[in-house]
Amino acid sequence: xxxxxxxxxxxxxxxxxxxxxxxxxxxxxxxxxxxxxxxxxxxxxxxxxxxxxxxxxxxxxxxxxxxxxxxxxxxxxxxxxxxxxxxxxxxxxxxxxxxxxxxxxxxxxxxxxxxxxxxxxxxxxxxxxxxxxxxxxxxxxxxxxxxxxxxxxxxxxxxxxxxxxxxxxxxxxxxxxxxxxxxxxxxxxxxxxxxxx
Amino acid sequence: xxxxxxxxxxxxxxxxxxxxxxxxxxxxxxxxxxxxxxxxxxxxxxxxxxxxxxxxxxxxxxxxxxxxxxxxxxxxxxxxxxxxxxxxxxxxxxxxxxxxxxxxxxxxxxxxxxxxxxxxxxxxxxxxxxxxxxxxxxxxxxxxxxxxxxxxxxxxxxxxxxxxxxxxxxxxxxxxxxxxxxxxxxxxxxxxxxxxx
DNA sequence: CGTCTATTTGAATGTACTCAAAAGCGGTGG
DNA sequence: CCACCGCTTTTGAGTACATTCAAATAGACG
Numbered sequence: 001x002x003x004x005x006x007x008x009x010x011x012x013x014x015x016x017x018x019x020x021x022x023x024x025x026x027x028x029x030x031x032x033x034x035x036x037x038x039x040x041x042x043x044x045x046x047x048x049x050x051x052x053x054x055x056x057x058x059x060x061x062x063x064x065x066x067x068x069x070x071x072x073x074x075x076x077x078x079x080x081x082x083x084x085x086x087x088x089x090x091x092x093x094x095x096x097x098x099x100x101x102x103x104x105x106x107x108x109x110x111x112x113x114x115x116x117x118x119x120x121x122x123x124x125x126x127x128x129x130x131x132x133x134x135x136x137x138x139x140x141x142x143x144x145x146x147x148x149x150x151x152x153x154x155x156x157x158x159x160x161x162x163x164x165x166x167x168x169x170x171x172x173x174x175x176x177x178x179x180x181x182x183x184x185x186x187x188x189x190x191x192x193x194x195x196x197x
Numbered sequence: 198x199x200x201x202x203x204x205x206x207x208x209x210x211x212x213x214x215x216x217x218x219x220x221x222x223x224x225x226x227x228x229x230x231x232x233x234x235x236x237x238x239x240x241x242x243x244x245x246x247x248x249x250x251x252x253x254x255x256x257x258x259x260x261x262x263x264x265x266x267x268x269x270x271x272x273x274x275x276x277x278x279x280x281x282x283x284x285x286x287x288x289x290x291x292x293x294x295x296x297x298x299x300x301x302x303x304x305x306x307x308x309x310x311x312x313x314x315x316x317x318x319x320x321x322x323x324x325x326x327x328x329x330x331x332x333x334x335x336x337x338x339x340x341x342x343x344x345x346x347x348x349x350x351x352x353x354x355x356x357x358x359x360x361x362x363x364x365x366x367x368x369x370x371x372x373x374x375x376x377x378x379x380x381x382x383x384x385x386x387x388x389x390x391x392x393x394x
Numbered sequence: 395c396g397t398c399t400a401t402t403t404g405a406a407t408g409t410a411c412t413c414a415a416a417a418g419c420g421g422t423g424g
Numbered sequence: 425c426c427a428c429c430g431c432t433t434t435t436g437a438g439t440a441c442a443t444t445c446a447a448a449t450a451g452a453c454g
Contacts, residue, residue, distance in 0.1 A: 063343035071335065084332045093339075120317050127324035134327055135281045137334035138268065142290075144341050145374040146260035149442070170400060177342040182442055184402055346410070367432060379410055381434055 001030040005053050005077055006105055013128045014121040023118055029106045033098045039080075040096035046085035048106040052078050055102020056166050059094045060174065070175035073163050079129060099167065149178045150186050198227040202250050202274055203302055210325045211318040220315055226303045230295045236277075237293035243282035245303040249275050252299020253363050256291045257371065267372035270360050276326060296364065346375045347383050 003025055010016055016024070029048075033039065033055075040046045042061065050057070052074050059071040059080060071094050074080035085092035089109060107115070116123040143152050153176060157164060164172060173183040200222055207213055213221070226245075230236065230252075237243045239258065247254070249271050256268040256277060268291050271277035282289035286306060304312070313320040340349050350373060354361060361369060370380040 061339070061343075065343075067343070069339070069342040071339070083328065083335065087328050087332075116321070120320070123317070123321055123324055124313070127320055127327060130324060130327045130331055131280065131284050134331040134334060135284075137331060137338055138280065141334055141337055141341070142258070142266070142268070144338070145266040146258075146262075146264070168400065179443055180401075181403085181444080184400095185442095188402080365432065376411055377433075378412080378435085381432095382410095385434080 001025075001028065001105075002053065003028060003105065006051055009051070009077060010125055014125045016119070016121065020119045020121065024115065024122070027107065027111045027115055029108070031104050031106055033102050033104065035098055035101050037098045038095060039098070039104070040082050040085065040092050040094070042093060042095050043091050044085075045089055046082040046092050046096075048108045049079060049081040049086055049112065050074075050096070050104045050106055052076055052080065053103045053105060055104075056099040057096060057102055057104070058099055058167070058171065059096045061094045068174050069177070070171055073160075073167060073171075073175065075162065075166065079133075083133075144177060149176065149182060150190065152176050152178075153183065153186055154190070198222075198225065198302075199250065200225060200302065203248055206248070206274060207322055211322045213316070213318065217316045217318070221312065221319070224304065224308045224312055226305070228301050228303055230299050230301065232295055232298050234295045235292060236295070236301070237279050237282065237289050237291070239290060239292050240288050242286055243279040243289050243293075245305045246276060246278040246283055246309065247271075247293070248302040248304075249273055249277065250300045250302060252301075253296040254293060254299055254301070255296055255364070255368065256293045258291045265371050266374070267368055270357070270364060270368075270372065272359065272363065280330075341374060346373065346379060347387065349373050349375075350380065350383055351387070 003021075006028070007016070007021060007024075010024075030053075039048075039050055039057065040059070054076060057074045057080050059074075059082060060068050061071065062068050072080055080096060082092040082094045082096060084090065085094075086109060112122075112126075116126075143155060147155070153172075156172065156176060167175075169183060169187075170180045173180040176183065178186075200218075203225070204213070204218060204221075207221075227250075236245075236247055236254065237256070251273060254271045254277050256271075256279060257265050258268065259265050269277055277293060279289040279291045279293060281287065282291075283306060309319075309323075313323075340352060344352070350369075353369065353373060364372075366380060366384075367377045370377040373380065375383075
C-alpha cells in the first residue's frame with residue numbers, strides 16, 4: 001500500500017511523527033475499484049471516507065425529473081465521500097462512482113473516530129480540509145447566484161482545467177447546473193470569439 | 198457577559214469541564230452592535246468569528262451589475278463570519294452586517310488557535326460545526342440545481358420559518374437567488390393555490 | 395466494425411428577469 | 425400621535441437567457 005500521497009497531503013496542514021504515521025498506516029485500508037463501480041449508493045449508509053491515490057471519482061444524484069447532477073469531482077490527491085451520510089451515519093442522498101479504474105485509501109467511520117482520539121492532529125487536519133470544502137461550495141453558490149453560464153464555465157475552465165480534460169463535457173454541464181446542449185453552444189460561441197481576435 | 202447560550206451550544210457536541218469553560222470564558226469577547234453596523238467589510242480581513250446571542254446578522258456581497266446576494270443569515274445561537282477571510286486571513290469577499298441591534302460573542306483568529314492548543318475538544322467542536330455548514334451549502338447547491346424557485350421557496354419556508362419572519366422578503370429573495378419581483382409572484386401563486394383548496 | 399452514448403446544431407418554448415409604476419408599510423421627526 | 429418620506433412589496437408588460445425536443449454527427453468502447 002502506497003501512503004506517500006496521503007502523508008504528503010497531511011503534511012500541508014499538520015506535521016506527523018513517524019510513530020503517528022505508523023498508527024495511521026495501521027488503520028488505513030487500500031481498495032481498488034473498477035470503472036463504473038460504486039463506492040456509495042443512494043439510500044445506503046456511507047461507511048468510509050475516501051482519498052483518491054489513482055483514478056477519478058464523482059458523486060451525483062438523480063432528481064425527480066430524471067436529470068443527473070454532479071455534486072463533486074475527485075481525482076488523485078482529493079478526498080471524496082457523501083459527507084452528510086458519512087458524518088451523521090444516515091442514508092446517502094448521492095451516489096459515489098468511479099469514472100476510471102481507481103485506487104483509494106479508505107477510513108471507516110469508527111476508525112476515524114478512534115484515530116482522532118489517538119492522534120488529535122488528525123482532527124485538526126480534517127477540520128482544515130472541511131473548511132476548504134466549505135469554501136468551495138460557498139464559492140459555487142456565489143457563482144451560481146451572480147454569474148451567467150458563460151462566466152461560470154470560464155471560471156471552471158481556469159480553475160479546474162485538469163478535470164475538464166478527464167471528465168466528459170456532459171458531466172461538466174451537470175456540475176455547472178446547465179444543460180449539456182447549452183454548454184455546447186456556449187463553448188462554440190467562446191471559440192468563435194477566440195477566432196475573431 | 199452571558200455565555201450560557203454558547204456553552205449550551207458547545208454541549209451539543211462536546212463536554213467541557215468547569216476548568217475548560219473558564220479558559221473559554223477568559224478569552225471570549227462580548228460585543229454589542231447597532232442595527233446596520235458592519236462586523237466585516239469587503240476588502241478588509243475578518244479578524245474574528247462571531248456567535249450571535251441576541252439579534253440578527255447577515256452576510257452578503259454585491260456583484261458587478263450592482264445586485265446584492267445573501268450568503269448567510271444568522272440569529273441567536275448561530276455562528277457567522279466570512280469563513281475564507283477568517284481562516285486564511287485574506288481580504289473579505291462578503292460584508293457582514295447587523296439587521297437589528299445585536300449582541301455577539303467574538304473569538305479573534307489568534308485566540309482561537311491558542312484555544313485549540315489549550316482545549317483540543319474545541320477543535321473537535323469547530324470541526325463538527327464546519328461539517329454542518331458544509332452540508333448546508335451543499336444542500337443549497339443541490340436545491341439550486343434541481344428545484345424550481347417555487348420549490349426552493351417552499352423548502353426555505355419549511356426549514357427556516359423563523360428567519361422568514363425576521364428578514365425582509367427582499368433578502369429572502371437575495372438568499373434564494375431569485376429577483377424580489379418574481380418571489381412576490383411565486384408567493385401570490387402559492388397563496389391562490391392554498392385558497393383554491 | 396457496429397452499437398451506444400456524447401456532442402453538436404436548430405427551432406420552439408418557458409421560466410425567470412428587467413423595467414416601470416402603483417400600493418403598502420415602517421420608521422422618523424415635527 | 426399623526427404625517428410624511430423612503431424603502432419594500434406588488435403587479436403588469438415585454439424580454440432574455442437557458443431549456444426542451446428533435447435530429448444529425450462524432451466519438452468511444454467492446
